[in-house]
Amino acid sequence: MSLQLTPYILMNGEAKKAIEYYREALGAEVIFQQTIGEGPEDEAAKFQEHELDFVAHAVLKIGETTIMIADIIPELPFQNGNQLSICVTASEVSEAKRLYEKLREQGKVVTELEKTYFSPAYGMVIDPFGVTFQIFAART
Structure with missing residues (x-):
C-alpha cells in the first residue's frame, strides 16, 4: 500500500x-496542466463557454513538494474557506475504497467514489471537522 497526501487548491477562475x-x-x-475544454467532450459539455478555458487540473512541483490546482469542481462551488483540500492518492482502488468508506462514516459525501476519465476511483468527502478530502486511485 502506498499513500500520498497532496494540497489541492481551488481557484475561482484565476488558476x-x-x-x-x-x-x-x-x-x-508545471508538471501537468489541462483546461476544461481540453478534457473529454462529455465533461466539457457540462460547462458554460467562458469556463472552457478554466484549469480543470494542474500539478505543480515546488521544491520537493507537489501541489494540485484547479478552477472548478462543479460539486463543490467556490467559496472562501474551501479553497484548499487534501488529495489522498492511493496506489490501488481497493485502498481508495477503504479510505473513502472510513471517511464517509462520519463525513459528508460530496461526490461518490466512482471511475472517472482521470482515475479508476475518485470521490470527495468532507470530514466531521470541515476538511475536504479528495480520494484518488492511481491505478486499478
Missing part, C-alpha cells in the same frame, strides 16, 4: 494567474 504567480514567486514547475 492560470495563480500558476504563473507560483512559478515566479516560488519557482514552481
